[in-house]
Amino acid sequence: MSSTPNLPVIGILGDGQLSWMMTEAYQALGGAVHVLGPNSDTPAHSIANVSVVGDINDYNDLIRFFPNVDVVTIENEFIDSDLLMKVAEETEVSVRPEPDRYSLIENKLAESQFFHDAGVPVADFFKVDSERDLLDEPGFLKLSKGGYDGIGTCAVENLAEAKQVWSELRVKGDVVFQHKVTFDKELSVIAVKSGDQVEFYPMVETHQDLGTCRYVTFPSGVDNDVEQLGFDLVGRIMEKLDCNGLFAFELFLKSDGTLILNESAPRPHNSGHITLDSVDCSQFENHMRAVAGLRLTKPTVLKTPALMLNLLASKAGEFDEQAIADAIEDSELSVKLYGKGTSRPKRKMGHINLWGDDLWARARLLNETLDF
Incomplete structure (x- = not known):
């Protein structure tokens, strides 16, 4: 066809x-x-x-x-x-994105170095080559390649914890130590490039649960200067990469207004699922436009405020999508279930986008009601 x-x-x-x-x-x-x-x-x-x-x-x-x-x-x-x-x-x-370009950020070590070399603030980091490199201070040990949703990323508070985690991670690949950053908000900016055209999606705030995104909220709750700074930093990376396609960037906002660029993904991202309803052109459509070499659509906001709730499984077993759909009575939302017949703890089974009033109360009620 x-x-x-x-x-x-x-x-x-x-x-x-x-x-x-x-x-x-x-x-x-x-x-x-x-x-x-x-x-x-x-x-x-x-x-x-x-x-x-x-x-x-x-x-x-x-x-x-x-x-x-x-x-x-x-x-x-x-x-x-x-x-x-x-x-x-x-x-x-x-x-697309072109592998000779996204290879510059395809693992966490190369990514952090690329961001740093581009003049974008990042958390202090280094590659762990041996146990002697480990520090007696708070931070994160991360697999350089292959980790996601908190898997392959472990917080450590001291040298003893670092040694234990290092012994477990080192057999799976290269390991990076990232110094702990104290921040007020975790934010996401999605940018997409097709030829000479680059478009940005509005900044959102992500809310994590043990390394996995549980909620995404829009607006992000930051002032215009912070959002513009985020666009400027991301735009600098997009220019240096010169890569066609959609990229998601995770940032930390510190109390002094500084933004720290944490990680990126050369593809549509969980933090962008909210765009299926909050704007007129989702991250998925613009990514495919970029891959096809088409002109991009500049996102126009349709619904604000809005919130995305990730449906994360709490147990292993069969997953009844129809039962989940039937249990939802709220009318100001859309439900996207991913067609996965079995669940396991923390597996993403779908997401719900909500808009209108009392977003947090409605989202938390859904989170408590939908048991799977």
């Missing part, structure tokens, strides 16, 4: 909920999507124009997948950028 004339066929590497929402967005524009991923029963596979089961880090599967599409994008940054560059060169099929 082909795209509407003049729209390229896009291939997505990955078959999770981000791939699903990216696929929905591009199909709504009239485009066709091929999905490559290991699980044939995922939502992304179920709606893709062409579904291919395979390993997104396997050379042979990529060589088989690339020639059937016009351009490729990624669902996560854990794919080997060198492998993508090799396959893109051999098949003459472009990848």
Whole structure:
């Protein structure tokens, strides 16, 4: 099945909920999507124009997948950028964001160094090569590559804790120590680039629970000067990267008004799910526009204030999506369930976007009512 004339066929590497929402967005524009991923029963596979089961880090599967599409994008940054560059060169099929560019920030060590070299404030950091490098002070030990939602990131308060965590993480890959930053708010800015056009989504505040985002609120609760500073810092990184696609940036706001750039992701991000309802062009649509080489839509706010609630599982077992949907009586919201038949603790099963009055009270009621 082909795209509407003049729209390229896009291939997505990955078959999770981000791939699903990216696929929905591009199909709504009239485009066709091929999905490559290991699980044939995922939502992304179920709606893709062409579904291919395979390993997104396997050379042979990529060589088989690339020639059937016009351009490729990624669902996560854990794919080997060198492998993508090799396959893109051999098949003459472009990848966006361009792997030779996003490789500059594809692991936490390189990312922090890139931010620092660009003149953007970051927390002090260093690579841990041996136990002798560990410090007797608060901070975070992080896997340089592969960590997400608090997995592979551990807070430590002293040397004894650092030694224990180091012994567990070091067998999984390179480890970075990041000094603790005391901050008032954790914020997110999403930017997207297509050719010479760059657009920013309004800043949002993220609210974490043990390293996993539980809520996102808009407006972010900061003044215009802080938001503009965030846009300026992110814009500096986007200019240095010179990479087509959508990027999400996590920032810490300190009490003195300083912003610290923490981490980034070269793809749609959990903090941007609120854009499915808060603005007229979601992060998923603009990302796919950038991948396709189309002009971007400048986001216009539709609903404010707004809040996103992540639906995080509390236990393992079967997941009844219909029961969850039936239990929600609030009318000023939208529900997005990800089609996952089984749950496990902290697994993201869906999200709810709310708007209107009493957002926090309604969100907390939902959080307490929806038991799964």
